[in-house]
Amino acid sequence: MTNIALSRRLRGTPFTRRVEEAGVAAYTVYNHMLLPASFGDPEGECAHLKEHVQVWDVAVERQVEVFGPDAEKMVQLMTPRDLGKAEVNQCFYIPMVDERGGMLNDPVAIKLAPDRFWISIADSDVLYWAKGLAYGFRFEVEVFEPDVSPLAVQGPKAETLMARVFGDAVRDIRFFRGRHLSFEGRDLFVARSGYSKQGGFEIYVDDFDLGEPLWDALFAAGEDLSVRAGGPNLIERIEGGLLSYGNDMTRENTPYECGLGRFCDPWGSIGCVGRDALIRVERDGPSRVIRGLRIHGERVPPCRTPWPILSDGGERVGQVTSAVWSPAFDTNVAIGMLDRGYWEPGRTVWIDAPDETRPAEVTTLPFEKPDEQRG
Ligand code: THG
Secondary structure: OOOOOOOOOOEOOOOHHHHHHOOOOEEEEEOOEEEEEEOOOHHHHHHHHHHOOEEEEOOOOOEEEEEOOOHHHHHHHOOOOOOOOOOOOEEEEOOEEOOOOOEEEOOEEEEEEOOEEEEEOOOOOHHHHHHHHHHHOOOOOEEEOOOOEEEEEEOOOHHHHHHHHHOHHHHHOOEOEEEEEEEOOEEEEEEEOOOOOOOEEEEEEOOHHHHHHHHHHHHHHOHHHOOEEEOOOHHHHHHOOOOOEOOOEOOOOOOOOOOOHHHOOOOOOOOOOOHHHHHHHHHHOOOEEEEEEEEOOOOOOOOOOOEEEEOOOOOEEEEEEEEEEEOOOOEEEEEEEEEOOOOOOOOEEEEEOOOOEEEEEEEOOOOOOHHHOOO
16 A cells, blocks of 8 residues: 555644654545544454543544524435424434435534534535535525534543543533533533444534644543544444445435435425435335345455445345454454345345455344344
């Protein structure tokens, strides 16, 4: 693997210097920015995340702000999820689709005020889609990317660490809720959320110069909690069934195929983009769905292009889009899509991986912990 040539287009973050001091070993590119992918030992980092607490530079989770009298109408147009009962300071995982019902992004929407939303995006250019909709529909809103950089604090000891830095008020924040809390005299939006299944918080840092003081405060307060720098961990997120836009789903997929049907209500009062297409797929049912797979055999290589999934007869019945060795499950865990007829959990299929063809077992997502497995 060659190095990444750095330039203005590959934006750094308020935490980049600290991330490099912490020994970042690999970056990935996400929303035209650098996302720390590894500090040299992904398996050790996964185990540490499940036991302690980590601080993640997830500034790549860019915010698209929609502000103005038509903000609510505009955000509702962008998702089939019903936001009618949304409260201020509430977060929502929202499928975002195009006019054909194809996934454009799977962001977290945050209602900061009745007329102000942040859309915390995955890796695609939502800003331009939002600006186009606002212009085309003549909405009375401003749409822009504020200079906000989320910092995630994840792991079982996250609440203890956050309480030391922000006070006991963090303990009262429920899942996917947030509130403004003070750090060095500045109010920062803090939510109980994050791209892991280990629990934790995300701090929306809206002042570049606060990045390093906040990072340092978390590490000073967390020394006895074994706090470490980390990042979204491939092993943990596959085990937990967290989807990655651009990998596990693209514009080719509807939210129903992605297992996100529970976040869709296209019939409601709402006239979201893609409404008719989504009503059609909901009625007919998807022709393929996302599933977990236990891929047997030795450790798989990185999944850089989709790996065909084959039936016993050698017919192509799906594809694997994320795969990694899981020490906790003692097998390769993977996420992929399977055609109708092949998606029931327990079925055996064949994975045409670059090194060899391997048998795999279809599973539900998230993966069930080894000690929770039946029979
Ligand atoms: N936090 C914030 N922004 C983000 C992400 C995040 N933007 C990019 C990316 N992650 C968006 N994708 C996801 C995917 C899953 C979740 C959040 C964002 C997630 N899912 C929970 C789950 O599947 O268990 C539950 C969601 C729910 O029940 O509402 O958290 O992580 N700020």
